[in-house]
Amino acid sequence: MTLLEATDLRRHYKVRAGRGPFGAKATLRAVDGVSLKIEAGRTLGLVGESGCGKSTTGKLVLGLIAATAGTVRYAGNDMPPTGSAAWRALRPRMQMVYQDPLGALDRRLPVGVQIMEPLAIHGQASPAERRERAAEVMTAVGLQRHQFDRYPHELSGGQRQRVVLARALMTEPDLLVCDEPISALDVSIQAQVVNLLLDLQDRLGIAYLFISHDLRVVRQVSHEVAVMYLGRIVEQGEAESLFAQPTHPYTRALVSAIPVLGPRRERLLLQGDPPNPVDVPSGCAFHTRCPFAVATCRAEAPVLQPTADGRQVACHRADEPALQVAA
Amino acid sequence: MLLFAASRLLRAALTILFVMTFAFVVLRLSGDPALLIMSVDAPPEAIKAFRQAWGLDQPIWDQYLSYIAHAFTGDFGKSMRDGRPAMDLVMERVPATLAITLPALALKIGLGIPAGIYAALHRNSFADRLTMAVSVAGFTMPSFVLALLLVLVFAVNLGWLPASGADSPSHAILPIITLGAAGAAIMARFTRSAMLEVLGQPYIRAASAKGVEWRRVISHHALPNAAIPTVTIIGFMIGSLVAGAVVVESVFAWPGVGRLLVSAVANRDLAVVQAILMVIAAWMVMANFTVDIAYGWLDPRVRGAAAGH
Amino acid sequence: MGVPLVEIAGLTVDFGNDWRSRAVDGVDLAIAPGEALGVVGESGSGKSVTWLAALGLLPARARVGGSVRLEGQQLVGAPARLLESVRGKRIAMIFQDPSSCLNPVHRIGRQLGEALKLHRGLSGAAGEAETLRLLDQVGIADAKRRLSDYPHQLSGGLNQRVMIAMALAGQPDLLVADEPTTALDATIQAQILALLAGIRRDTGMALVLISHDLGVVAENVSRVAVMYAGRLVEEGLGQDLFDAPRHPYTQGLLAALPTLTGPRRRLAAIPGTVPEPGKAPAGCSFAPRCPLAEPRCMSEPPASRRVGLLHRAACHLQIEPGFSAGALPRAAE
Numbered sequence: 001m002t003l004l005e006a007t008d009l010r011r012h013y014k015v016r017a018g019r020g021p022f023g024a025k026a027t028l029r030a031v032d033g034v035s036l037k038i039e040a041g042r043t044l045g046l047v048g049e050s051g052c053g054k055s056t057t058g059k060l061v062l063g064l065i066a067a068t069a070g071t072v073r074y075a076g077n078d079m080p081p082t083g084s085a086a087w088r089a090l091r092p093r094m095q096m097v098y099q100d101p102l103g104a105l106d107r108r109l110p111v112g113v114q115i116m117e118p119l120a121i122h123g124q125a126s127p128a129e130r131r132e133r134a135a136e137v138m139t140a141v142g143l144q145r146h147q148f149d150r151y152p153h154e155l156s157g158g159q160r161q162r163v164v165l166a167r168a169l170m171t172e173p174d175l176l177v178c179d180e181p182i183s184a185l186d187v188s189i190q191a192q193v194v195n196l197l198l199d200l201q202d203r204l205g206i207a208y209l210f211i212s213h214d215l216r217v218v219r220q221v222s223h224e225v226a227v228m229y230l231g232r233i234v235e236q237g238e239a240e241s242l243f244a245q246p247t248h249p250y251t252r253a254l255v256s257a258i259p260v261l262g263p264r265r266e267r268l269l270l271q272g273d274p275p276n277p278v279d280v281p282s283g284c285a286f287h288t289r290c291p292f293a294v295a296t297c298r299a300e301a302p303v304l305q306p307t308a309d310g311r312q313v314a315c316h317r318a319d320e321p322a323l324q325v326a327a
Numbered sequence: 328m329l330l331f332a333a334s335r336l337l338r339a340a341l342t343i344l345f346v347m348t349f350a351f352v353v354l355r356l357s358g359d360p361a362l363l364i365m366s367v368d369a370p371p372e373a374i375k376a377f378r379q380a381w382g383l384d385q386p387i388w389d390q391y392l393s394y395i396a397h398a399f400t401g402d403f404g405k406s407m408r409d410g411r412p413a414m415d416l417v418m419e420r421v422p423a424t425l426a427i428t429l430p431a432l433a434l435k436i437g438l439g440i441p442a443g444i445y446a447a448l449h450r451n452s453f454a455d456r457l458t459m460a461v462s463v464a465g466f467t468m469p470s471f472v473l474a475l476l477l478v479l480v481f482a483v484n485l486g487w488l489p490a491s492g493a494d495s496p497s498h499a500i501l502p503i504i505t506l507g508a509a510g511a512a513i514m515a516r517f518t519r520s521a522m523l524e525v526l527g528q529p530y531i532r533a534a535s536a537k538g539v540e541w542r543r544v545i546s547h548h549a550l551p552n553a554a555i556p557t558v559t560i561i562g563f564m565i566g567s568l569v570a571g572a573v574v575v576e577s578v579f580a581w582p583g584v585g586r587l588l589v590s591a592v593a594n595r596d597l598a599v600v601q602a603i604l605m606v607i608a609a610w611m612v613m614a615n616f617t618v619d620i621a622y623g624w625l626d627p628r629v630r631g632a633a634a635g636h
Numbered sequence: 637m638g639v640p641l642v643e644i645a646g647l648t649v650d651f652g653n654d655w656r657s658r659a660v661d662g663v664d665l666a667i668a669p670g671e672a673l674g675v676v677g678e679s680g681s682g683k684s685v686t687w688l689a690a691l692g693l694l695p696a697r698a699r700v701g702g703s704v705r706l707e708g709q710q711l712v713g714a715p716a717r718l719l720e721s722v723r724g725k726r727i728a729m730i731f732q733d734p735s736s737c738l739n740p741v742h743r744i745g746r747q748l749g750e751a752l753k754l755h756r757g758l759s760g761a762a763g764e765a766e767t768l769r770l771l772d773q774v775g776i777a778d779a780k781r782r783l784s785d786y787p788h789q790l791s792g793g794l795n796q797r798v799m800i801a802m803a804l805a806g807q808p809d810l811l812v813a814d815e816p817t818t819a820l821d822a823t824i825q826a827q828i829l830a831l832l833a834g835i836r837r838d839t840g841m842a843l844v845l846i847s848h849d850l851g852v853v854a855e856n857v858s859r860v861a862v863m864y865a866g867r868l869v870e871e872g873l874g875q876d877l878f879d880a881p882r883h884p885y886t887q888g889l890l891a892a893l894p895t896l897t898g899p900r901r902r903l904a905a906i907p908g909t910v911p912e913p914g915k916a917p918a919g920c921s922f923a924p925r926c927p928l929a930e931p932r933c934m935s936e937p938p939a940s941r942r943v944g945l946l947h948r949a950a951c952h953l954q955i956e957p958g959f960s961a962g963a964l965p966r967a968a969e
Binding site for chain 3: 049187188189190192213220244255256260262273
């Protein structure tokens with residue numbers, strides 16, 4: 001069942017490009033036509049480099065920020081407008097988990113109180129029931145009951161991220177949008193949280209939109225993966241095959257850039273930095289860094305198209321077998 | 328850049344207009360100048376004549392519009408006390424005020440900044456703690472208390488310096504010290520925290536790692552960055568050069584703008600009070616403008632912020 | 637190994653008064669001329685502090701003990717003048733966040749020029765020519781225009797290239813790169829690491845690459861040292877260490893790492909957390925999280941033992957190659 005479906009989402013910002021208060025205005029296309037589907041109980045990984053719009057996409061699908069254009073359907077119905085009563089009533093069903101657990105927590109309140117907060121906000125349950133539920137959720141995320149009265153600074157980074165997760169789970173959501181949820185954690189702790197997320201999905205059937213720049217972690221947790229570059233999805237497909245045989249040149253560069261422990265692989269090294277999102281190149285936004293770009297790429301923007309193996313790829317040259325050999 | 332300057336100037340003009348309007352309204356609300364100046368038992372005809380002579384019988388809107396219209400031509404009205412142009416009265420007092428506030432500013436900067444830098448570089452040392460203790464005392468003590476203390480010690484007990492008046496340069500010494508002490512204390516604290524903030528930045532460690540000797544790290548890498556926040560406070564101090572000496576001028580009977588303000592307020596000399604507020608506002612606005620320019624000069628991030636790199 | 641370029645022996649760093657809160661606790665490490673050494677560890681392992689201490693870059697309240705010798709010359713407790721002549725000239729260092737490591741109020745050209753004047757006495761036209769050559773060497777296009785740019789006008793990747801150019805200005809024998817790519821995107825990380833490899837090939841400069849990312853280290857150095865809670869727990873040639881780790885912590889770290897290829901398996905997380913400063917156990921600091929810990933592990937700190945060719949581990953247990961503590965079932969996770 002499709003839990004959430006976003007169609008052609010766009011989020012544009014007006015920015016000042018020239019000098020001074022009367023300087024020329026420009027449009028920053030943070031998200032520029034993203035469509036995605038999240039199935040109930042499954043995980044969609046969203047990868048890309050900083051500034052590609054993956055975090056903005058996460059906020060757009062929850063309606064935390066209003067879209068410039070595009071629609072979101074949640075459990076078969078249109079998402080109510082951001083801030084409306086109907087939207088607020090829907091919020092307990094979908095929660096957000098951010099990267100920095102210390103920043104997401106109030107340092108002056110015991111973590112237990114903060115875990116109970118979502119129920120208090122949505123006016124659900126009596127205080128005694130809230131406490132009971134908090135104790136259950138804390139156990140589920142691997143926190144101990146005596147940690148209920150601790151303050152955020154008394155916990156380790158991994159424990160704080162568990163608190164943030166526990167808080168998000170209080171309202172029994174169907175969907176968690178996790179924005180870089182483990183990037184601030186050490187490797188040995190990352191594994192604990194990754195395993196926890198997978199266990200929670202098994203037991204509670206939660207769907208995740210898992211946003212991260214760490215391809216290895218995304219592969220570990222995701223069923224489907226979408227790769228973003230400058231506000232658009234350039235490739236989408238089943239996680240293992242996408243990382244095993246990336247098709248879009250950007251995905252290939254991204255995958256080959258990840259250092260590995262085993263024998264060294266051939267690396268597709270890109271030149272330069274990603275372009276400024278205020279000044280997106282014409283045609284395919286990636287053509288300025290793409291080693292395979294031809295004239296068409298500079299003129300025409302490719303759209304996502306299904307390939308033979310069920311992948312979606314936005315590349316004019318995706319079908320050319322010679323290209324696959326060149327990599 | 329021209330557009331930038333133009334928009335700042337427009338904003339400055341609006342600020343001054345706002346201050347003028349505000350002062351006008353507040354002063355009209357605070358009592359009838361005719362009654363004060365003429366004394367309460369003056370014959371009603373005389374009071375009426377006074378009101379007519381100064382236009383106080385007109386509707387307040389007309390008074391306001393004519394005041395603003397005259398102000399644009401440089402006419403800020405006449406003093407109700409001695410009939411001289413109000414702006415002339417104010418302007419002839421400005422040099423006296425600057426004669427104590429400018430040296431005081433030099434004292435604030437010359438004493439406060441080195442003390443702050445020294446305290447930051449010797450953090451938690453005895454010297455740091457002493458500097459900070461003196462600085463707390465400096466800016467918590469009201470200026471009239473410090474003024475009286477200084478008078479007691481240097482004028483009454485030691486007899487080294489005159490207690491009040493403006494007859495010789497030595498008369499300026501106690502007012503300058505009074506004004507400068509509190510400002511130097513604020514400056515020292517501010518410089519210290521700005522410096523500590525900068526010393527904790529990664530580029531300071533990186534400069535050391537590059538092999539730059541510590542003295543040069545301080546002078547070439549830390550100070551130019553610590554100067555940026557310090558400019559705000561210096562700008563604020565420059566802004567108060569004209570108006571910052573009201574209390575001190577009164578205590579030391581120094582014939583500056585501050586003392587004129589006190590007597591004009593007491594006498595309900597509306598035109599003079601308005602002229603003083605106008606001058607203070609214009610000066611403040613100019614000081615702010617200078618700070619903005621200085622920011623751009625010191626901090627390339629501000630300079631290029633709008634350029635959209 | 638021949639005569640070491642840098643030899644660290646019994647290095648300790650204390651920030652507090654309690655020996656339990658030691659940031660670095662008796663590290664022995666040597667690096668040969670031209671060698672590439674990786675230092676791996678999680679936060680609080682002391683991997684960065686070790687090298688900051690070696691160069692005297694820690695704040696004054698840090699107390700450094702033990703010895704760091706550069707070609708026999710003692711650096712611990714050395715006079716400031718000696719340290720200043722070593723920094724940048726013999727041993728250069730680059731850091732994690734390049735954009736905040738460059739002075740925001742000085743132009744790129746000026747910051748590079750400062751290093752050139754300091755280490756090579758170059759200024760004026762000769763200085764500018766060399767500045768341009770350095771920027772070119774680190775792969776910065778239109779170098780001439782970049783000279784008058786400020787750091788905030790450049791991307792993180794370009795700023796790290798500038799930092800590297802600045803490090804090369806002194807033609808150092810050793811570059812210590814402290815998480816040089818952690819703040820950068822994956823494709824930019826690949827560029828910077830390729831650049832460092834190229835420079836090493838051209839100049840024969842030795843490299844200490846400090847990173848939390850085992851993959852980054854594995855691909856870029858020949859020898860690896862693993863640190864945990866201020867101590868060196870294992871040290872060996874890269875492939876030996878990654879193929880047959882002999883310390884339970886290294887084994888756990890490898891088992892906790894998701895992979896990009898091969899079948900997906902459940903990650904074997906190391907239970908618990910790194911001991912907080914001041915709460916390190918008397919014995920092996922990994923003992924509270926170790927699946928193999930015995931009573932003596934809690935009370936006696938293990939000495940570093942030779943377990944193979946150029947391979948050492950600090951563990952009481954004789955773990956055979958091929959045996960992995962990371963694969964053991966966990967009591968708590």
